[in-house]
Amino acid sequence: MTEILLDFTGCKYIMKLHDIIKEGFNFPDWYGENLDAIWDLLRDVRGGPIIKVKIKGIKTLPEDLRDYMEEVLDVFEDIHKEIPEMDFEIIS
Numbered sequence: 001m002t003e004i005l006l007d008f009t010g011c012k013y014i015m016k017l018h019d020i021i022k023e024g025f026n027f028p029d030w031y032g033e034n035l036d037a038i039w040d041l042l043r044d045v046r047g048g049p050i051i052k053v054k055i056k057g058i059k060t061l062p063e064d065l066r067d068y069m070e071e072v073l074d075v076f077e078d079i080h081k082e083i084p085e086m087d088f089e090i091i092s
Contacts, residue, residue, distance in 0.1 A: 001050040009057030
């Protein structure tokens, strides 16, 4: 099993949020930094090892970024439904 920690503690900007996602999932340089790109790249892990993604620091995000994070979490939920071996857990 692979564990990934996405720590958004102190993140204040949408581009930084995408940097954290890009780094956490080791996305390629051409990652499009949007919800569709997250969806497309995470779907490529189908059939791979079990991946446990822990998400930290959501409560520290500014209000406008929390709204966007809800959309990111919706993408993660949809990915989990399609690829059950990829699990997401909010730890703080």
